[in-house]
């Protein structure tokens with residue numbers, strides 16, 4: 242099948258690459274010329290395990306192409322995926338300007354029946370808005386072309402995007418027409434043996450399913466962070482509590498890891514957008530408001546712990562930060578907890594050394610220049626600890642899991658570890674001669 246994917250970011254590129262890998266002929270479109278030029282040279286805009294080889298092979302085979310011209314991609318194509326960003330607007334709602342702009346562009350180029358697939362995360366009712374924009378363009382052209390708008394939200398996780406896309410738990414398709422549903426069934430057949438992973442529903446149900454899924458996962462995390470903070474005050478180790486509740490199959494182990502808050506481009510923005518949708522509908526989303534508030538507070542926990550330990554004024558102190566990305570396996574720093582921690586430490590007068598296995602370039606682009614003056618971008622994880630008063634683990638990369646404590650001790654001014662992801666065994670850390678501070682486990 243021939244597909245056009247509009248927006249070549251995390252979702253668009255992974256979607257395009259994986260469909261081409263499964264036998265479709267895909268053209269990825271983006272307005273960012275540099276991104277497209279680089280992709281043609283084999284340079285990928287993101288770090289995502291397994292993606293590079295799929296992109297390079299399929300580009301070489303001619304089954305995956307890149308262009309800035311939607312008109313060129315649209316020739317003989319009748320499936321269009323919209324995979325552009327839906328960032329939070331000032332009031333928290335999803336900003337639909339890019340989605341609706343693409344809808345107009347699609348309306349201006351289609352020549353025959355088309356299925357327009359919303360892959361971007363969009364609020365309930367967006368497909369109707371997309372339909373209206375396409376219709377308006379077609380009317381302006383005087384073209385009587387039939388089309389359907391389908392909702393097909395994406396559930397991939399950064400750092401595991403290719404695997405998630407190739408082996409999805411489920412494929413949600415919201416389609417209000419039989420014709421569009423049939424086409425989507427055919428398109429996804431290679432990803433869903435016996436098609437048992439495909440769930441068909443109406444468009445609005447599918448749009449809501451995406452927000453409900455992300456909000457549920459964010460709720461699990463905020464719930465666990467709340468429990469962790471309480472455990473800390475009661476002299477309880479939250480890690481035992483986590484294992485104790487996770488073993489109940491009704492609860493499960495996933496997404497109940499306490500930490501220094503959830504980040505990334507999606508949970509924060511999608512919870513905000515659902516809150517706004519609820520309020521617009523005259524409904525007070527008590528739980529979702531609390532999920533967001535807990536997360537904002539949780540991002541401050543590490544900074545507060547450092548200040549409790551070293552005092553309000555951190556002038557003359559240096560802290561080594563391990564991990565900048567919002568989670569391991571990605572160089573994405575959007576809404577990362579590291580950003581909140583770095584600012585808090587700098588505001589209190591400290592200097593910080595930072596190290597991340599893959600997000601260093603991204604950090605140089607994203608951290609404001611005035612903050613960078615007081616930041617040392619270290620060559621490796623150990624040089625980040627040179628004369629440091631403490632090591633603060635923010636992102637649980639594998640490389641940080643079993644550090645060389647002797648080497649750390651020889652480099653650091655004080656032997657203190659703040660473990661923002663409860664990666665370490667406190668007893669082992671203490672045996673190595675370090676003071677340990679975790680999340681929800683400040684044991685005596």
Ligand SMILES: NC(=O)C1=CN([C@@H]2O[C@H](COP(=O)(O)OP(=O)(O)OC[C@H]3O[C@@H](n4cnc5c(N)ncnc54)[C@H](O)[C@@H]3O)[C@@H](O)[C@H]2O)C=CC1
Pocket residue numbers: 247248249250251252253270271272273276324325326327339342343360361362363395396397398399506507
């Ligand atoms: N990043 C993730 O892990 C996931 C993201 N999503 C959702 O997917 C959507 C896209 O997210 P990302 O891929 O992370 O965004 P992104 O920011 O990485 O990529 C969006 C791309 O769209 C391009 N673009 C904007 N306007 C365009 C236009 N008129 N024509 C062509 N290209 C255009 C931009 O230049 C950019 O390259 C969002 O709604 C997001 O919530 C859903 C699941 C996972």
Ligand SMILES: O=C(O)[C@H]1O[C@H](OP(=O)(O)OP(=O)(O)OC[C@H]2O[C@@H](n3ccc(=O)[nH]c3=O)[C@H](O)[C@@H]2O)[C@H](O)[C@@H](O)[C@@H]1O
Pocket residue numbers: 362395396397398399400455458462495496497498499500501502503504505506507508567568
């Ligand atoms: O809509 C999206 O964009 C995506 O959002 C999340 O994926 P992602 O943001 O890539 O990463 P996650 O692995 O979900 O982690 C999000 C954040 O939660 C934190 N987290 C996760 C799990 C946990 O138990 N505790 C916890 O603090 C992570 O450290 C990270 O900061 C969802 O997991 C995907 O299914 C969804 O498609």
